[in-house]
Amino acid sequence: MTAQNLLVELFVEELPPKALKKLGDAFAGVLAQSLKDQGLAPADATVTPFASPRRLGVHVTGVLAQAADKPVSQKLMPVTVGLGADGQPTPALLKRLAALGADASAVAGLRRAPDGKAEALFYDSIAPGVALAAGLQKALDEAIARLPIPKVMTYQLESGCDLPGWSSVQFVRPAHGLVALHGAAVVPVTALGLVAGNSTHGHRFEAAVDPVVIAHADAYAETLARDGAVLAAFNDRRFAIVQQLAQAAEKLGPGYEVLMDEALLDEVTALVERPNVLTCAFEEQFLSVPQECLILTMKANQKYFPLVDTHGKLTNRFLVVSNISPDDASAVIGGNERVVRPRLADAKFFFDQDRKKTLESRVEGLAKVVYHNKLGTQGERMERVRAIARAIAQQLGNAALVDQADTAARLAKTDLLTDMVGEFPELQGIMGGYYARHDGLGEDIAIAIEDHYKPRFAGDELPRNATGTVVALADKLETLVGMFGIGNLPSGDKDPFALRRHALGVVRMLIEKDLPLELSELLLLAFNAFPAEISMYPAENIKLLESFIYDRLAGSLREQGYTAQEVDAVLALRPQRLGDVAKRLLAVRAFAALPEAEALAAANKRIGNILKKAEGEGAGVLPELLQEPAERALFDLLGPIVDQSASSFAAGDYTASLQILAALRGPVDAFFDGVMVNADDAALKANRLALLRHLHGAMNRVADLSRLAA
Incomplete structure (x- = not known):
């Protein structure tokens, strides 16, 4: 079977420019994949998409005129259903064979094979390979049907159409030509009321000839460039x-x-x-x-x-x-x-x-602009952002920052009422900065107003000064809390209020600015800025929003190259100071490289399972109840080890805090080898549980080490 390169082009009226690249890639990708699935093109075929304002096309290498025949095995029915006690075919079997184009003579050649609990009959045959015309027709139909068309047009077919009975078709734009070449031969396929040929059209004004005849599939791009004054490939x-x-x-x-x-x-x-x-x-x-x-x-x-x-x-x-x-x-x-x-x-x-009006003079107008029908006006929103910004600045312990943040938060949204932002919404914040400078509010306030939307997108820079950081945090927290409070949560790939982006913005500022702020406290003070109907159940709402933020953080950390195990181990503890997360991750990575890590992680997981079944038991360790040598040895070593680990943890040296625990491997192994935790004596059992609880707390100060267990 001869292999030739294939060229398909659909010539249309001007396609939507913002969707063109996606349309071109989808058309080429779906058509080529369908040919591969049908055995007409090799899996490693080179696929070249073409997309210009008036055409979608694809060039596929090594396409066969007919796909190779392939064996097909079809399960018919259980043997007990298909054959009678005398071994003769039942009517049900003969009917099934007839549907496949076979008769009673095929019974002797049926294959028996186990299928679950019973033995079944299978009909083995050779399916002829599909011819290119039929296969390409299927591929072309699929490619057109699966195009990510932003908006479909319905249009009438031209008179004299070769497909009688059609009156109109639907496509992204009216189509006027179809080219399908297998080498130099036209493949007889149809699409959108068009019959394939070997000619297309070039540039509206600068084509050397019209129509442009494509002599061979491999000459498409060159011929269009020479005769049609068109660079067909998007790239x-x-x-x-x-x-x-x-x-x-x-x-x-x-x-x-x-x-x-x-x-x-x-x-x-x-x-x-x-x-x-x-x-x-x-x-x-x-x-x-x-x-x-x-x-x-x-x-x-x-x-x-x-x-x-x-x-x-x-x-x-x-x-x-x-x-x-x-x-x-x-x-x-x-x-x-x-x-x-x-x-x-x-x-x-x-x-x-x-510039004829100050930002201050526009504040009152915010009360007339609706922000959300359940969350009030921009004026009400501004007051909430102010309250949150003041509270954050107070937590940072800077009195001057409180005043600066309050002023910036009060004026940050006023540029929404300007003519420039009305014409160009993308400039909100940026124009506020220019107008703040014109009003003589100072560079610190101007920068904060300009930056309070940052980061606007993944990879965007953070606010440049402390005032801008505080107002940006307040603005994003207000959005998150408000939308969670009224139940406007993201679902699937839908996130109309960009809550995922806002959550990542909060995460980035807390981490990259290394702010001494605890996440749950931030969320609580943000909830407190809302009326009772929004913050009626703050504990539940805070927990839900906190989990949402940690999920965004986990995804971001995995994208940065941390393993799922490392991320799970650290975030399982819900660390409140997000600026510490990177240090904790590095400490976990260093700990995991120790020879003792695997055994300690497994032991930690075992301890956690034991303690889950014994909730409330074992409040404190009584040394006089330590009977076995292994539990006394663990207790004696645990005291100084815990003190050293806690000291390193308090100093922020999380790597040292974890590595100190490596000395516990031997005593922990000996404890589980030589001590029965669930002793018959209730006092002994409670004491051993208390010892394990003390050990568990010491091991999981930096991260949940059980997440490192295989």
């Missing part, structure tokens, strides 16, 4: 754009750098078929507007790439990725400069208007 276009952007900035001189936003690169790649980067400029007067505003309007509204200097300051030059390459680009450049000017003028107008 090829993206790479070309990155190269051209860098070259354009380099031509302007050493003082220019491109802001290459990854999401913007993907979106622009999905908007052009043959990229051509052009350099444009705007009036320098607009640079008086905060650069975040200008950058956002250029990127979000116009899909432009701003240029900054070596210090990261915005310049008045920007780059445009055009979809055409005229000999004289001046008209294209002028058009883009003309389009961006009103956008920048709007930003300047908003900035100038906003």
Whole structure:
């Protein structure tokens, strides 16, 4: 059977740019996997996706014209049902064979094999391999059906369609062409009312010929680039754009750098078929507007790439990725400069208007903005954040910080009422910082207002000063407590209020800032800022929210490279000072490397199981009741070992605190070899349980060592 490379292309109207890469990868991946599953393509076939604004395609290597035949074994029924006492086939067996295309002559060749408790009859046959046309049709249908389409369109088929009876189809965009080539041969498949051929269309304006005929599956990308002026592969276009952007900035001189936003690169790649980067400029007067505003309007509204200097300051030059390459680009450049000017003028107008009112004058307006129908207005929320921020600052023992945090928390949300944030919600916090400086509130307050949303996403930087950290903690805790209080919890992959991100933000600040704050106390003071209907059952709510935060912490630690055992051992104790978690993890890792660790972990697990069954028994050790040499030896050694371990623990040396316990291995092993814990004498039993309870507490001060047991 001859293997050839396969090319499939679906030519459509302009696809949604933000979904293009995902659509292209899904189309190629599903189609290729279906071919592999049917035996038409090898498991190691090279799959190359193509995705441009007007096409989805895939190139698969080593595709067979027909899949190889394969043996098939089908269970029919138990022997007692299929054969009578005389060994002759029953009507039920003959009916089943007939359904498979066989007759009574096949009975002699049936295979008997055990199936559970009974013996069953199996029909072995050879299934012919699927032909490429049928297999590709199935793969194409699956690929189209499983596309992650953001929104489906229903459209009428063109007149003269080769599939009579169809009146309309549903797809992400109207489809106008289908290419399916196995080597140089067209594969007769259909999709969306289209019949496969070997021709497609290139660039709307710059294609050398139309239609573009693809002579061979392997010539697809080259032919489209040459005759159709299209770079069909998404990654090829993206790479070309990155190269051209860098070259354009380099031509302007050493003082220019491109802001290459990854999401913007993907979106622009999905908007052009043959990229051509052009350099444009705007009036320098607009640079008086905060650069975040200008950058956002250029990127979000116009899909432009701003240029900054070596210090990261915005310049008045920007780059445009055009979809055409005229000999004289001046008209294209002028058009883009003309389009961006009103956008920048709007930003300047908003900035100038906003500065006519102070942030303080906007505080009252927060009472008119609904935050959540069960949690009140932004004004009420602001008061809760203030209360939490003051309480956190007081716990940190800094009177000046209390006042600073209170002021920053009071003003942090006021920029929501500004024209600039109304136009660009992404700038909330950032604009508050600019307006705070304009109002003369000082750099500390301005930075805190600007940073109180941080970290906004995974890997984002933390607030830069103590005031910002306190307000950011308060803001995230208020959100978590409020949403948990009214039952708006994340479920599955749905987290509309970004509670997982807020929880990770709290975790990161407590750990990376090494704040001397206990998690349960933080949650309690946050609950206390809410009215009774939210904090009616604080113990239950705090426990639930605390577990949620520890779950986020556990996932984060595993992503950082700690093992599940290490994380479980440390977090099983619910350490309240999260800044200590990393030291505890390193101590557990060092302990686990000791030769005594495995035996002590197993013993610790055994002790825990014993103590669970004896709750309340064994309050304190009475030395006079220690009868066996092994229990006296353990007791005598335990005292100094516990003292040394506790001293190291108090000093924050968790590694030493655990390693000191290694000396207990011998006495602990001897205890379990020579002492009966559940003695008949109740007093002896209680005393031995008390000794184990004392040992258990000493061993599990840093982490639950039983979690290290195999």
